[in-house]
Amino acid sequence: MLNQLALAIDIGGTKVETALVDDDGCIVADTRHRLPTGRDITPHDLGCALEVCFAASTARLGNAVIVGVGIGSAGPIDLAAGRILPKNLPLLHGFEVRAFVQDLIPDRPIELRLDGTCLALAEHWIGATRGTESSMSIVVSTGVGGGIMLDGRIVFGRSGNAGHIGQIHLDRSDDGTSDGGTLEGIASGLKSVDWAQRHGWTGQTGEDLGRSSAAGDATAIAAIHRSATAVGRAIANVATLLDLEAVAIGGGFFNVSPAYLNIVRNSARDHAIFDYSRDVSINSSGLASDGPLIGAAALIHRPHLIHHPRSITLATTR
Amino acid sequence: MLNQLALAIDIGGTKVETALVDDDGCIVADTRHRLPTGRDITPHDLGCALEVCFAASTARLGNAVIVGVGIGSAGPIDLAAGRILPKNLPLLHGFEVRAFVQDLIPDRPIELRLDGTCLALAEHWIGATRGTESSMSIVVSTGVGGGIMLDGRIVFGRSGNAGHIGQIHLDRSDDGTSDGGTLEGIASGLKSVDWAQRHGWTGQTGEDLGRSSAAGDATAIAAIHRSATAVGRAIANVATLLDLEAVAIGGGFFNVSPAYLNIVRNSARDHAIFDYSRDVSINSSGLASDGPLIGAAALIHRPHLIHHPRSITLATTR
Numbered sequence: 001m002l003n004q005l006a007l008a009i010d011i012g013g014t015k016v017e018t019a020l021v022d023d024d025g026c027i028v029a030d031t032r033h034r035l036p037t038g039r040d041i042t043p044h045d046l047g048c049a050l051e052v053c054f055a056a057s058t059a060r061l062g063n064a065v066i067v068g069v070g071i072g073s074a075g076p077i078d079l080a081a082g083r084i085l086p087k088n089l090p091l092l093h094g095f096e097v098r099a100f101v102q103d104l105i106p107d108r109p110i111e112l113r114l115d116g117t118c119l120a121l122a123e124h125w126i127g128a129t130r131g132t133e134s135s136m137s138i139v140v141s142t143g144v145g146g147g148i149m150l151d152g153r154i155v156f157g158r159s160g161n162a163g164h165i166g167q168i169h170l171d172r173s174d175d176g177t178s179d180g181g182t183l184e185g186i187a188s189g190l191k192s193v194d195w196a197q198r199h200g201w202t203g204q205t206g207e208d209l210g211r212s213s214a215a216g217d218a219t220a221i222a223a224i225h226r227s228a229t230a231v232g233r234a235i236a237n238v239a240t241l242l243d244l245e246a247v248a249i250g251g252g253f254f255n256v257s258p259a260y261l262n263i264v265r266n267s268a269r270d271h272a273i274f275d276y277s278r279d280v281s282i283n284s285s286g287l288a289s290d291g292p293l294i295g296a297a298a299l300i301h302r303p304h305l306i307h308h309p310r311s312i313t314l315a316t317t318r
Numbered sequence: 319m320l321n322q323l324a325l326a327i328d329i330g331g332t333k334v335e336t337a338l339v340d341d342d343g344c345i346v347a348d349t350r351h352r353l354p355t356g357r358d359i360t361p362h363d364l365g366c367a368l369e370v371c372f373a374a375s376t377a378r379l380g381n382a383v384i385v386g387v388g389i390g391s392a393g394p395i396d397l398a399a400g401r402i403l404p405k406n407l408p409l410l411h412g413f414e415v416r417a418f419v420q421d422l423i424p425d426r427p428i429e430l431r432l433d434g435t436c437l438a439l440a441e442h443w444i445g446a447t448r449g450t451e452s453s454m455s456i457v458v459s460t461g462v463g464g465g466i467m468l469d470g471r472i473v474f475g476r477s478g479n480a481g482h483i484g485q486i487h488l489d490r491s492d493d494g495t496s497d498g499g500t501l502e503g504i505a506s507g508l509k510s511v512d513w514a515q516r517h518g519w520t521g522q523t524g525e526d527l528g529r530s531s532a533a534g535d536a537t538a539i540a541a542i543h544r545s546a547t548a549v550g551r552a553i554a555n556v557a558t559l560l561d562l563e564a565v566a567i568g569g570g571f572f573n574v575s576p577a578y579l580n581i582v583r584n585s586a587r588d589h590a591i592f593d594y595s596r597d598v599s600i601n602s603s604g605l606a607s608d609g610p611l612i613g614a615a616a617l618i619h620r621p622h623l624i625h626h627p628r629s630i631t632l633a634t635t636r
Contacts, residue, residue, distance in 0.1 A: 076592050087592075134476050148560075150473050150480070157468065157561020158452050159594045167591045168555040171489060179591065237486040238559065242466075243475020273485045273497065274394050274405075276477045 003064035006300035007057065007105070009050065010115060010292040011073040011097070013088040013142060014038060016046065018053040020061065021297030025126040027290060028064075031057045039088060043095045054104060068109040069101055070299035072118035072292045075145070079160025082112055088143065111299035111306065113156070116163035118295030120147025121154055121305060125298045127286035128248035136238055137285070138165060139251035140231060144184040147295075150242060154305055170233055183234045187227040189253030196223040210256030227253065228260045232267025239272060239280040250285025321382035324618035325375065325423070327368065328433060328610040329391040329415065331406040331460060332356060334364065336371040338379065339615030343444040345608060346382075349375045357406060361413045372422060386427040387419055388617035390436035390610045393463070397478025400430055406461065429617035429624065431474070434481035436613030437603075438465030439472055439623060443616045445604035446566035454556055455603070456483060457569035458549060462502040465613075468560060472623055488551055501552045505545040507571030514541035528574030545571065546578045550585025557586065557595040568603025 005020040019032040033056040035049040074086040082098025098112045120137040129135035138146040144166035148155040155162040166184030179185035189206035196209055201219040203212055212220035235247055254260050265282050272278040287294060299306055323338045323346060337350040351374040353367040392404040400416025416430045438455040447453035456464040462484035466473040473480040484502030497503035507524035514527055519537040521530055530538035553565050572578050583600050590596040605612060617624060
C-alpha cells in the first residue's frame with residue numbers, strides 16, 4: 001500500500017509552515033518548509049508563500065500519496081466560511097484560505113481549524129495529554145493561545161474559536177491598552193520583555209530575558225515569575241470552569257527558563273479553590289514546536305476526533 | 319400508555335426539593351415539595367428530608383410510572399462515585415446520594431449531575447438556549463453557579479464539575495478571604511449585601527437591595543451594578559475561551575433589579591476582545607426557579623444529551 005500522508009499547514013504570526021506528516025504523527029524528513037509572515041503580509045503574499053512551501057514540501061513525495069490537507073491558523077477563524085481573521089495579521093482578515101488551498105490541491109479533503117485546536121489535537125494524539133479525556137494545551141510565545149479537549153472530543157465552539165485563553169481577563173486593565181489585564185497582555189514573551197524593560201532591564205528578546213534570569217538578574221527573574229504566575233492563574237480558572245484532567249504547556253517563552261513550569265504549577269494550585277481543580281496535572285508539551293503541524297495532520301489522519309455532529313453540519317454548508 | 323414521569327431531585331445550599339416531571343418538561347401539579355437544608359445539615363437529616371419529599375411527590379403518582387430519577391446537586395460532586403461534596407454543606411461531604419436514592423427506588427436508572435449541569439440541560443431543552451449548540455447557563459443567587467453545553471453536548475469534565483463559574487478569579491484577592499476576587503466572592507447576593515452594608519447601606523437581604531435600588535439609593539444601585547458588571551466580565555471570559563453562542567442567566571439576585579440584564583450585556587460586550595465573543599446572545603432564563611428540577615428530569619427524559627462515551631464509561635464503573 002502506498003504511504004498515506006497528510007499535508008499540514010500552519011499559519012502563524014511570524015511564519016507560515018508546511019510539512020508532510022505520516023499516519024503515526026511523524027513529520028517526513030526534509031518536507032518541512034517555512035517562510036516569514038508578519039503584520040504587513042497581504043493575502044497575495046500569503047498565497048505565494050503557501051504555493052512555494054507547498055511545492056517544496058511535496059517535491060519529496062515520491063510514491064506516497066497526499067490523503068488530505070490540514071490547516072491550522074492563528075485566530076480568530078471563521079470555520080463555516082473557511083476564512084481567517086488573525087488578530088496579529090490584520091491584512092489577512094477575510095482571506096478564504098480553505099478555498100485557496102482547495103484550488104491548489106483539488107479533490108482532497110481540506111480541514112481548517114484554529115492553531116490552538118491543532119495543538120490540543122497533537123498533544124492528545126502523541127503528546128503530553130495522551131490518554132486523557134479533558135485537557136487544555138497552551139502555547140506561551142510572542143502571544144498566548146491554546147486549545148481544549150473535553151469528554152474525549154475537541155471543542156470548536158460556534159465559529160471554531162474555542163481555546164483563545166490569551167484573551168481572557170485576569171485583572172482589570174490598568175494601562176489603557178485593549179489587551180491590558182488579559183493573559184496575553186500580562187504573560188506573553190513580548191509583554192514580559194516590555195515589562196522588564198520598563199523596570200530597568202536592558203535586554204531585547206525573550207531569549208535575552210532567559211539568559212539574564214539564569215545569570216541571577218532580579219528584574220528578569222521577576223518578569224518570568226510574573227508571566228508564569230499569570231499562566232497558572234489562568235489554568236486554575238479553566239480547570240475550575242471545565243474540570244480538566246491535564247494541561248500541556250509549551251512555546252518559546254515557556255522554554256526560556258527551567259523554573260517556568262514549577263511557577264505555573266504552584267500558581268495554579270494556589271488559585272484553585274476545589275480539590276478537583278487543584279488536582280489538574282500540568283506538564284511540558286511533548287512536541288516542542290512541531291505541535292501545530294502534527295495537529296493539522298491529525299485533522300486528516302484522526303477524523304473521528306473532529307467529526308462530531310456540529311462539524312458534520314458545518315461540512316455540508318461549504 | 320401509562321404516563322412516564324421522571325422523579326427530579328434538587329439538592330441545594332438552602333433547600334432540597336423533589337417533583338415529578340413529564341416528558342415535555344412540565345412539573346406535574348402538586349408534586350413539588352421542599353424542605354430546608356443549610357450549613358449544619360447532616361447526611362442523616364438529608365436522608366430523612368429526601369424520604370419525606372419523595373413520599374410527598376409520589377403520593378399523587380396515580381396511574382403514572384416513574385421511569386428514572388435525576389438528581390442535581392450543589393457542587394462539587396464526584397460523578398464516578400455518585401457522591402456529593404457541596405461547598406456550602408460541609409457535613410454532607412462524601413454522602414453517597416446515588417446509592418441512597420437507589421435504595422429508595424430500586425430498579426430505576428438514577429443519574430446524578432451538578433445542579434448547574436441540570437440548569438444548562440433545562441435551558442437547552444425548553445428554555446432560553448433552546449436551538450443553540452454552545453451555551454452557558456448561570457445562576458446568580460446566594461452563590462453563583464452554572465453549566466455548559468458545547469458543540470451540542472453537555473460538558474461534564476473529569477469528575478462532573480464543569481460549570482463552576484462562581485469560583486473563577488476575576489481579580490486578585492484583596493480581602494484575605496478564600497473567595498476574594500472570585501466571581502461568587504464579588505457578585506453573589508450575599509457578597510453584594512455585604513459590600514453595600516460596608517458602604518453604609520442599612521438593609522439586610524438581596525430583596526432589600528433591590529427595593530433600595532428601585533427607590534434610588536446610590537449605594538444599592540452601585541452594589542447591583544458591581545455584581546452585574548462582574549458577571550458580564552466572567553461571561554466575556556467564557557465566551558472568548560469557549561466561543562459560545564448564547565448565555566442564559568437567572569437566579570434570585572439576578573431578579574432583584576430590572577436593570578441587571580443590561581448591565582451584564584454592556585459589561586460582557588465591553589470586555590470581549592474579538593467579534594465572535596462580542597456577538598454572544600445573553601438572555602434571561604426561560605425557567606425561573608424551575609430550571610434545576612426540570613434539568614434533573616432531562617437527565618432521564620433526554621438521555622442522548624448526556625450519554626456520550628465518557629459517561630458510558632463512567633456508568634459501567636458503578
